[in-house]
Amino acid sequence: MKINPKFVFLILTYFIINGINLNAELDSVRQKEINFAVKKFQYMLEIADKFHKDSLRIPEVSSAAFKAFLNSLDNQSIYYNKDEFTKINDANTGNSEGIGIEIVPLADTLTIIKVIQHSPADSAGLQQGDKILFINGQSAIAxxxxxxxxxxxxEPGTKVQLIIKRQFGTSLLNEYIVERNEFNLPSLDAAFIIENTKIGYMKLSRFSSKTDEEINENLAKLSKKGMNTLIVDLRGNLGGVLNATLSALSNFFPKDTKLLKINAKYKDFDTVRNSEFEGKYQKLKLAVLVDKNSASASEIFAGVLQDYDRGLIIGENTYQKGTVQRIWNMVDGTGFRITIAEYETPSGRRIQKPEDSLKHYETDPAFEMNASAEEKKRIKEMIKLTGGHTYFPIVTTQNGRYIIVRGGVVPDIQAVNDSINILTKVLTKRGYFLEFVYNFLYSQKDELLKKYKEDFYKFNNEYKIDDNFLNDFKSFSLSKNVWNEEYYTQDKEYFRIYLKALIAYNLWGENGYRCVMMRWDKIVQTALNSLNRYESILQIH
Incomplete structure (x- = not known):
């Protein structure tokens, strides 16, 4: 039976009331309203269960009710069922349970495309490209x-049996009995020195409770290799744990530097957060890459650095999520989060998207009087990229630079990558690039590793994807009935780089992949070029 969420629009059930005791902080009138709403919901459930024409599944009905209730507050207040809550906890804590693989269907066969380092799967010897034929004796084909x-x-301690066909080196079937266990779920995908430079590169997929540890560890490693500049890639990073974000930021500031002002109704949540320790990397040059999917904690990270002129922000306007949520867990393994506050960066800048996105603002008169002609020109150019709005509030950074307040973080330097066409998108979505690379590595992996060993720099410089290789891929794609010569010609150079990057990914992981893709990545290239003008852009004297 399909449940209409409007049917159960109210609602806190007795699960919530029993799980959290807030009676002492609620006045009697509010408590009576809550008690009445709970009884009302219970009565509606009992009537629906007794008289509805279909059999009622109470957990599903209640779940729909909770989701509708929280969504009516704001779109960031969310109820999670057990599976959803487990995934949220994994992402936030940096821990997970299971065996630690990521799979996708390729040609009707489930294929391992990622084995998390130090996970049970890694310990058991599973590899990228392995095809799963049976799971616990049941066929996995299709x-x-x-x-x-x-x-x-x-559950940890239990085992799963996998029958694997290894793509690389043999056609024999292998049995793996893998014991499920807890393992770390890294948030830092890549960290390496960009070749022939002293510039470090870090790619962060999210901020978990362990992100600050991962950053500290890799800052130390890269510093030993001579790093004097760091690019932090936050593109696609939707945020995560606030405390880990502020701890990571503390690396770049003196102790007790103001990082964030949190404005909340509940006094215990209303606070100012400062850097927690004396940062070891206060002199390190920084560039932060952002895009439209850099949200929440990513926007805090970029916004704070921008306010203090501690780093160049490069890319696209960010997501505009400037609210803070707190998570509560329930006794039945479910949970929910509530928006408890809104934050602002040290300059007083609000990150949250304005409620009236079409509103036209007047700029601060002080800006019109005091800004240089160059600053006015730069601001006008930025306004052109903000959806046609005419005027915006303006705040100043520590060095006196003017920045737009429009929700989110507006980069110091706008940059976007070239778009790929529909042929490339279809081939990617259906996994044909990846499947072709696995077929290629079936016979070539050992030879490539023997030649290049751990040196993905050497591979990037020497290995060529020639036209014969591309023609083989064209034949493979035609066998899948997906091809268009005109679109192929448009994206031919992307094909060349992307196929090479996928080979590097399967040999050296994210570091290899990111190293190769940098040749196509215009945002990274913009960052590298802009770092030559670091002091002048940030007005450092």
């Missing part, structure tokens, strides 16, 4: 990914 994920997942 099995849905969601079904396979459920079968592979399980």
């Amino acid at each position: 099995m849905a990914k969601s079904s396979a994920d459920s079968m592979i997942a399980g």
Whole structure:
């Protein structure tokens, strides 16, 4: 039976009331309203269960009610069922349970595309490119990914049996009995020195409770290799744990530097957050890459650095999520989060998207009087990229630079990558690039590793994807009935770089992949070029 969320629009059930005791802080009138709403919801459930024409599934009905209730508050207040809550906890804590693989269906066969380092799967010897034929004795051919994920997942201490066909080096079938366990889920995907420079590069996929540890560890490693500048890539990073974000920022500031003002109704949440220790990397030059999917904690990270002129912000306007949520867990393994506050950066800048996105603002008169002609020109150019708005509030950075307040973080330097066409998108979505690379590595992996060993720099410089290789890929794609010569010609150079990057990914992981893709990545190239003008852009004297 399909449940209409409007049917259950109210609602805190007795699960919430029993799980959290806030009676002492609620006045009697509010408490009576809550108690009445709970009884009202209970009565509606009982009537629906007794008289509705279909059999009622109470947990599903209640879940729909909770989701509708929290969504009516704001779009960032969310109820999580057990599976959703487990994933949220994994992402936030940096820990997970299971065996530690990521799978996708390629040619009707589930294929391992990622083995998390130091996970049970890694310890057992599973590899990227392995094809899963059986799970616990059941055929996995044409099995849905969601079904396979459920079968592979399980409680720590239990085991899963996998029958694997290894793509690389043999056609024999192998049995793996892998014991599920806890393992670390890294938030830092890549960290290396860009070749022939002293510039470090870090790619962060999210901010978990362990992100600051990962950053500190890799800052130390890269510094030993001579790093004097760091690029932090936050593109696609939707945020995460606030405390880890502020701890990571503390590396770049003196102790007790103001990082964030949190404005909340509840006094215990209303606070100012300062840097927690004396940063070891206060002199390190920084550039931060952002895009439209850099949100929340990513916007804090970029916004604070921008306010203090501690780094160049390069890329696209960010997501505009400037609210703070707190998570509560329930006794039945579910949970929910509530928006408790809104934050502002040290300059007083609000990150949250304005409620009236079409509103036209007047600029601060002081800006018109005091800004140089160059500053006015720069601001006008930035305004052109903000959806046609005419005027915006302006704040100043520590060095007196003017920045726009429009929600989110407006980069110091706007940059976007070239778009890929529909042929490339289809080939990517269906996994044909990846499948072709796995087929290629079936016979070539050992030879490539023997030649290049751990040196992905050497591979990037010497290995060529020639036209014969591309023609082989064209034949492969035609066998899948997906091709368009005109679109191929448009994206031919992207094909060349992307196929090479996928080979590097399978040999050296994210570091290899990111190293190769930098040749196509215009945002990275813009950052590298802009770092030559670091002091002048940030007005450092």
